[in-house]
Amino acid sequence: DELRRYFDAVIDADQKIEPRDWMPTGYRQSLIRQIAQHAHSEIIGMQPEGNWISRAPSLQRKAILLAKVQDEAGHGLYLYAAAETLGVSRDTLVELLLAGRQKYSSIFNYPTLTWADVGAIGWLVDGAAIVNQVPLCRCSYGPYARAMIRICKEESFHQRQGYEILHTLAHGTPEQKVMAQDAVDRWWYPSLAMFGPPDADSTHSQQSMTWRIKRFSNDELRQRFVDMCVQQASVLGLDLPDPDLRWNEQRQAYDYTQPDYDELMRVIKGDGPCNRQRAAHRRAAHAEGAWVREAAQAYAEKQAARMREVAA
């Protein structure tokens, strides 16, 4: 009918769908799922880096890291707000996260073992996020696209900070260089896995492409990321832990070893090193804060009642 024709026309014209516009149920559900997962990833993603705030090795790095983790909380808030425009409340989404019924990016189920991991997360994980997210700035759903523009700007700032951390370490003492290389060794394949399963196995991709939520396939984005990293790694003076990484003249791209997708599946299913820890941390913070949220609610109600009394 007409609503659907309008929707299709907007998508075809590469224009934006806005909250009040009609949209197919599948489109709405797909977006909710994706935006919620993205929001959850920002919130859970605060933990691995938050782990180093108290121990950051200089006051400047401490300030930068604290600001970064704060930005992630902010990104979470934008994204929940974007999801709310689709008619689902933030509380509902948070409950789904706490109940383990919605996912977040599996990369955050790996531990941050050293300070260099903060650098590696910035460089590789934020780097991969940006490659994933830049196309989302042109996503067909307006509120999501606009949130992504703001987020991508901050993410690229974060990525540069991570790169700088690694650069300083890689050009520092021998122990610092070892620390940096060790972090890259541990984060490289999980970062490649951030782009999801190979295109052949990707379930949601085709429909998302049609709807212009997604614009490139998992493998296209992964290749783009690899090509970007190879060059940067050589400036850093660090090795990417892939002996088969080499320039392919024909493809005009780097050949590389695929990440272990079986491991990715295990981690997604809950058996990564930190899945239980991340969920327990989030649940504990939520549970321990319950009395505070209840107090704020009770206070707001009392205040409203007082206002009404004054007005009456």
Added chain:
Amino acid sequence: DELRRYFDAVIDADQKIEPRDWMPTGYRQSLIRQIAQHAHSEIIGMQPEGNWISRAPSLQRKAILLAKVQDEAGHGLYLYAAAETLGVSRDTLVELLLAGRQKYSSIFNYPTLTWADVGAIGWLVDGAAIVNQVPLCRCSYGPYARAMIRICKEESFHQRQGYEILHTLAHGTPEQKVMAQDAVDRWWYPSLAMFGPPDADSTHSQQSMTWRIKRFSNDELRQRFVDMCVQQASVLGLDLPDPDLRWNEQRQAYDYTQPDYDELMRVIKGDGPCNRQRAAHRRAAHAEGAWVREAAQAYAEKQAARMREVAA
């Protein structure tokens, strides 16, 4: 009457009163108060040193310190057992401690700020305790006297360990020497105050002397402690923080500056640096352990019931 005559005769003959013997109510109450306070001091006294178990600077020192704190728990247990022979249960005494209705030695209301404090506690605090306690080995109440013999033996071992810590620090790096001197500066006067108020102000002393619970006055014991420490300090190469400390040829003893008894009274009344902390720690451990003690109790009852069933 006859019982009292027998009691007086035993005291006069410097023999031991045993649990089944008749004793005046005042004697019993006085002993319960003193033994309980002593037991509480062992238990609370575990905290300031326990504060350094996790951070002891060598594995050997860690083992020695852990064993020492463990000994203190053991001393607490003997002493509660000695008090129980007077007809008061350990649970009752522990409740009185937790409720703040019985005291423990005020020395434990000072914080252990550095590793050297562990040495200073061993040397000065255990040293003062020994001077106080050696005469108690001849106390008129048998179970207390026997507990003290065992305790004094271990205490003198602890004192030597503390002395060794300070000796090592005082002959170590300049920072270590500063740390040792700083600890002695902070613990000297509180240690002097451990002997209680000056004889003129001491409330319980005279009766305790008559009953041969106590054998020397506060000031006599304090003097003995000062004389002992002056010599040891010089071997350590550390200064006692008293500019007026000097040999008095006439008294054949050292003149010294009295501790600040007003401060002592404030600390006894509850306003020392750590009174609230020590009590809160003890109460928290007790409260957090409640479910465990209840489980042990329930299990014991089930086991007993099973035994009866088998027997029936």
Added chain:
Amino acid sequence: MSTHLDRLLALGDDALVAAQRLGQWCTRSPEMEEDVALANIALDQLGAARLLLSYAGELEGAGRDEDALAYLRSDREFRNVLLVELADRDFAVMIAKLLFLAAYQRLRYQRLAAGEDARLAAIAAKAVKESAYHLDHAAMWTARLGDGTDVSHERMQAAVDEVWPYTHELFEDEPDLRLPWLSTVEDVLAGATVRRPADGWAPGGGRDGRHTEQLSYLLAEMQVLHRAHPGARW
């Protein structure tokens, strides 16, 4: 009498230790907005600490920069008041500490912003605005908790009772600030239906490096990485 250098270190250490405690709430606070707000306050404190410690290091003239002062002193050399180092047992304790600290810092920075030392005055002029925001934030939560549910009221009261004794030390150097401080704080507490505790026990010693047993643990964690790599750049 404390010297100008002592005063800078005292202010800087207050801010640094407060930042360290506040930073630990990030990912742990009761709602996401509060994660953001507390991180903001922590960043303000950290920013002030850096300016103050850098200045202190220059005044001292022994070549110590902000990091040398933050990472290479022991607790016996830290000059912060005990208030800021107390463990944040719960959200109410953290809010009580922030309320008392911010009300004090606002007055203190106000005075310094009008003082003779131009560099310090500039630092203080920035910090006084931040303190006003911190105070607002703490006052808002004091009201919400104090005048919220029965549970939150009890916890807020317990927190204020617990922290109150440590506020006396704030005024060791400038006792005349206590009156205006009391006026602010008593208003907030009254509005929050929280009883203002009686004065009594007044622990101190922080300005002379005699701290609670908690500070050395806080510093052990804060300094561990920096100290493990002597002389490294980060």
Added chain:
Amino acid sequence: MSTHLDRLLALGDDALVAAQRLGQWCTRSPEMEEDVALANIALDQLGAARLLLSYAGELEGAGRDEDALAYLRSDREFRNVLLVELADRDFAVMIAKLLFLAAYQRLRYQRLAAGEDARLAAIAAKAVKESAYHLDHAAMWTARLGDGTDVSHERMQAAVDEVWPYTHELFEDEPDLRLPWLSTVEDVLAGATVRRPADGWAPGGGRDGRHTEQLSYLLAEMQVLHRAHPGARW
């Protein structure tokens, strides 16, 4: 394949980290007798750690003694299993960890006591007796908690469920020990009316220095003083 040196470090680090966690119960346990008992077990673990690390240092031949190995390695260099570094969230978790560790150590030390390396055999011969006592103690508490009150049963079950996945790593090197270990542990759990969890998730990495995020905090505290005074004697 792990070398003899790796094995000594692994055993020594297991014992050292276990001792560090156990030592933290001193003054905090549910009853005074337990303060004494846990300190005893901590002392046994610490004693074994010292012998094993001293031997490891000599074998390595790089001049590192027990303290150099304990205090000057980072968490990436520690070789303990993850089980021992897990935080003791409550008394039941501590007991579950001790039960699983002691049952393993007893078997491991039994085998080593009959092994070819005479020095290690002597260390193991002493340790095997201690492990038997630790196992008894843990088994006794598992029964008391598991078959005590409803609350304690729930907590003991939750603890066993939480810790169980980490037991797989104990048998990485000598998988044939798992069968006798299971036999011991299953008996204790059954006697305590505690359900034996299903096998599944099997986290590892400790023997290669890939630990949980908790170990570096534990080491920061343990090493802080030693590291602050390089080269000092204590």
